[in-house]
Amino acid sequence: MPIVTSADGTRIGYETHGSGPLVICVAGATQYRAVDQDTPRLANLLADRFTVLIYDRRGRGESGNTEPYAPMREIEDIEALIDAQGGTAMLYGMSSGAVLALEAAAALPQKVARVICYEPPINGAQSRDEAFAELAEMEGFKSRGDGAGAMEAFMRSVGASDDDVAGFKASPAWAGFAAVGTTIAHDYRVMAEATKGDMKTRWRGIAQPVLVVNGDKSFAFMEAGADAAAAALPNATRKTLQGQGHDPPPRSSRRCWPSSSPSDRSSVMERIYTGSCHCGSIHFTAPIDLSEGIRKCNCTYCFKTGYRKAFAYGDSVAVTQGEEHIGHYAAELSSWPAGHIDHMFCTSCGTQLFSRGYLEFAPFNGWFHAVNVSTLDAAPEELDAAPIVYEDGLHDRQDQAPALVGYL
Structure with a gap:
């Protein structure tokens, strides 16, 4: 190394x-x-x-x-x-x-x-005196070479129970952490x-x-x-x-993480994209990282509508104009925690905009929007550079590609 x-x-x-x-x-x-x-x-x-x-x-x-x-x-x-x-x-x-x-x-x-x-x-909530008292305790463990004692005290300081400590000490991982306990x-x-x-x-x-x-x-x-x-x-x-x-x-x-270099002023990998429907009645913004891919799904909704999507995590999509023109189609999904997914479209021109759903596993970990990438004000070169990711939404296996993808 x-x-x-x-x-x-x-x-x-x-x-x-x-x-x-x-x-x-x-x-x-x-x-x-x-x-x-x-x-x-x-x-x-x-x-x-x-x-x-x-x-x-x-x-x-x-x-x-x-x-x-x-x-x-x-x-x-x-x-x-x-x-x-x-x-x-x-x-x-x-x-x-x-x-x-x-x-x-x-x-x-x-x-x-x-x-x-x-x-x-x-x-x-911790005072300066309390912080330096805890430091003195940890330096005491260090002076005695007691990494295990320091590790146990550290665990208890962040709320670990007796059972938590005992379980960790019995695990194979304990030795590796106790070995560096004095550096706490x-x-x-x-x-x-x-x-x-x-x-x-x-x-x-x-x-x-x-x-x-x-x-x-x-x-x-x-x-x-x-x-x-x-x-x-x-x-x-x-x-x-x-x-x-x-x-x-x-x-x-x-x-x-930023999208390009350490000097880039953008705060996250996600870029804030603007988007709109075909007739211009609705405008919105959405934070999306296209490097995660444009997703093609085999669920009945995505297949029948030709939906190509990218994810905006959390309730982060903001409608900036024309919210009164948004229509809703709630598709029942009994296997999903919320029981449905809300597909939103323009009632004037019919453009499918985004869908709002809830999934409890990573990378979703809660509410998310699946944004129709065709509505984004992004350069064709930018969309072309994004990888294509296939997902088996038909069987609720969003982390896997379906057996057949050519027809998507």
């Missing part, structure tokens, strides 16, 4: 996926390559447009752990990774790694081009120093664009924490991923 040497001589292990502008994934507490399966999967999803770098934070996996620890040492690690690849990087920080990524953006304004923060765990003190140090003071003053120099994201099914304080981070930053955008918790699956995480 590749190695870089940080400013204090610490060796940092990493790997890269794909080619394109550099993105560095900054992990949260206890995460490193030997136990993390999701980040490489996310990297592979994005490998066609980015060089995605995944590394072991110091003290974990293949990286060293020169003492004494300080958050600035981890910023120097990130700088060494950027320098090894050349140029600048976007940082994608997860949980406490999101706060470390912001600290790096403040310290390295010429090398960090933008930041995506997924659920910085900023707990506004590093994350507590980052969080206490960065967020238990005036964050707005601390981060006022972060001019780079920052996207702060939370999942609406996560811990209760995460939404407020994301709001607090965004409010403290001079150039922040907020996004909530519908149906996602603190560890979203890779296909959901990728919806946070």
